[in-house]
Amino acid sequence: MAKKKETKLDFGSKWDYSAAPESAGHAEIKKEYGLYINGKFVKAEGGKKFASTSPSSEKHIAYFAEASNKDVDKAVKAARKAYNEVWGPMAPKERAKYIFRIARLMQERAREFAVLESIDGGKPIRESRDVDVPIAANHFFYYAGWADKLEYAFPGKTAKPVGVSGQIIPWNFPLLMAAWKIAPALACGNTVVLKPAETTPLTAMKLAELIHDSGLPAGVVNIVTGAGATGAAIVNHPDVDKVAFTGSTGVGKIIQKAIAGTNKTATLELGGKAANIIFDDAPTDQAVEGIINGIFFNQGHVCCAGSRLFVQENVKDIVIKKLKDRLSTLIVGDPMDKNTDVGAINSKEQLATINKYLKIGVEEGAEIYQPNCTLPKKGNWCKPTLFLEASQSHRIVQEEIFGPVLTVQTFRTIDEVIDKANNTPFGLSAGVWTDKGSKIFNLTTKLRAGIVWANTFNKFDPTSPFGGYKESGYGREGGLQGLSAYVKLN
Numbered sequence: 127m128a129k130k131k132e133t134k135l136d137f138g139s140k141w142d143y144s145a146a147p148e149s150a151g152h153a154e155i156k157k158e159y160g161l162y163i164n165g166k167f168v169k170a171e172g173g174k175k176f177a178s179t180s181p182s183s184e185k186h187i188a189y190f191a192e193a194s195n196k197d198v199d200k201a202v203k204a205a206r207k208a209y210n211e212v213w214g215p216m217a218p219k220e221r222a223k224y225i226f227r228i229a230r231l232m233q234e235r236a237r238e239f240a241v242l243e244s245i246d247g248g249k250p251i252r253e254s255r256d257v258d259v260p261i262a263a264n265h266f267f268y269y270a271g272w273a274d275k276l277e278y279a280f281p282g283k284t285a286k287p288v289g290v291s292g293q294i295i296p297w298n299f300p301l302l303m304a305a306w307k308i309a310p311a312l313a314c315g316n317t318v319v320l321k322p323a324e325t326t327p328l329t330a331m332k333l334a335e336l337i338h339d340s341g342l343p344a345g346v347v348n349i350v351t352g353a354g355a356t357g358a359a360i361v362n363h364p365d366v367d368k369v370a371f372t373g374s375t376g377v378g379k380i381i382q383k384a385i386a387g388t389n390k391t392a393t394l395e396l397g398g399k400a401a402n403i404i405f406d407d408a409p410t411d412q413a414v415e416g417i418i419n420g421i422f423f424n425q426g427h428v429c430c431a432g433s434r435l436f437v438q439e440n441v442k443d444i445v446i447k448k449l450k451d452r453l454s455t456l457i458v459g460d461p462m463d464k465n466t467d468v469g470a471i472n473s474k475e476q477l478a479t480i481n482k483y484l485k486i487g488v489e490e491g492a493e494i495y496q497p498n499c500t501l502p503k504k505g506n507w508c509k510p511t512l513f514l515e516a517s518q519s520h521r522i523v524q525e526e527i528f529g530p531v532l533t534v535q536t537f538r539t540i541d542e543v544i545d546k547a548n549n550t551p552f553g554l555s556a557g558v559w560t561d562k563g564s565k566i567f568n569l570t571t572k573l574r575a576g577i578v579w580a581n582t583f584n585k586f587d588p589t590s591p592f593g594g595y596k597e598s599g600y601g602r603e604g605g606l607q608g609l610s611a612y613v614k615l616n
């Protein structure tokens with residue numbers, strides 16, 4: 127039978143949108159930020175500092191203090207003192223008031239936070255405005271509500287705080303991860319030393335200003351900036367009771383070794399390589415939107431990204447055709463433009479990692495597809511990419527790329543796709559697209575993933591637990607389960 131000629135859509139070069147930039151005029155950026163320790167903004171020991179630049183414009187943003195071991199020690203001491211003298215003894219309903227206040231201030235300053243998040247990290251303003259900032263505020267609201275109800279969270283038990291929590295967060299959701307970490311810790315009566323990632327410290331320091339304005343007693347939350355060495359100083363500090371980490375599996379392993387044999391507890395939220403599974407009975411258009419959202423949201427810098435697509439063989443052609451068409455409509459570019467779908471890659475290092483995997487994929491024999499879109503001249507960019515004809519043994523299928531790169535495989539039977547989906551070192555999330563509820567229930571029990579989305583993807587809510595199996599880490603954040611990591615039960 128003669129093959130039907132494919133109609134090629136070329137939105138990339140023929141459709142021009144007028145720019146719709148979000149204004150940044152209202153956002154205040156200081157020349158230099160100190161460390162927030164014991165309720166004060168202070169210089170790092172020896173005045174050490176580093177710069178953050180915008181990954182889209184490559185412009186210098188501000189200088190940030192680089193915290194040494196001594197600075198971290200000051201922060202931990204402040205947190206311990208606040209824990210012993212103020213926050214620990216405080217009535218839970220009083221603690222709740224502060225956390226509610228933080229949530230409300232975040233809503234009031236939402237626009238500023240969204241703009242700064244996009245400038246510093248490169249994510250599209252639509253996402254920082256509609257996802258990162260509102261969900262961050264919601265986490266504070268949600269956990270504020272639990273603060274004086276812990277006896278209902280843990281019936282028949284007495285929940286005591288753990289103490290001083292050392293928290294280290296990554297660069298993909300800077301403000302949101304800070305909220306995920308700080309809100310439950312405070313609600314359970316703990317104090318905090320938090321370190322943002324070195325490429326995205328801006329909204330964390332804005333959060334420090336907000337927390338300061340909220341009147342939270344000095345030392346309850348301390349925020350220190352710096353790179354891996356600062357993070358290690360927090361992990362290794364003998365007076366830290368609990369470590370909460372989100373980041374790479376490699377650093378997660380280092381942390382686990384570092385705390386072995388100590389009394390420290392930990393939650394580790396690490397990498398992922400989620401399967402997004404499309405059955406032949408799924409509504410194709412919705413599934414294609416779900417695939418796009420699953421992998422291109424936040425440039426694919428998402429630990430739970432749907433980075434491995436599994437399409438049932440009999441619908442492969444139509445799904446891939448629609449996927450390619452949709453890919454060519456994606457607008458890659460200025461994060462501050464409200465039309466932008468895919469923003470800047472967070473750092474030069476991360477872009478190099480992604481490009482390395484693009485090369486590996488081609489060498490491994492997968493078929494690369496990129497739409498015909500134009501990229502800005504300055505900044506870190508990567509075209510949305512598909513790898514067709516990928517196979518289980520490929521490194522691009524097994525390893526976390528953390529960029530806008532989707533591998534595509536096919537399957538025939540449910541058992542086959544379960545085997546393939548579970549055949550990775552990770553187990554954080556998965557997606558299932560089907561018309562049949564029975565298939566959904568079957569898969570949610572058999573997929574080794576902490577989160578399974580059905581006919582949707584990348585849905586985050588403060589009330590639902592998030593976390594993984596295997597090399598994706600352990601412990602849960604969010605929901606009732608997210609409280610457990612911050613309490614000792616008697």
Ligand code: NAI
Nearest residue numbers: 295296322323353354357358373374377396397429526528
């Ligand atoms: P990373 O794990 O090095 O960075 C995450 C945080 O850990 C940062 O705040 C960093 O300063 C801190 N850190 C680094 N070394 C540390 C140490 N020895 N002790 C304590 N803290 C330390 O991640 P990186 O290098 O920026 O990204 C590499 C890869 O990791 C990415 O390509 C991606 O695959 C994965 N990743 C996964 C994330 C997730 O959400 N699961 C987030 C960020 C990265």
Ligand code: MG
Nearest residue numbers: 178179246325
């Ligand atoms: Mg930056």
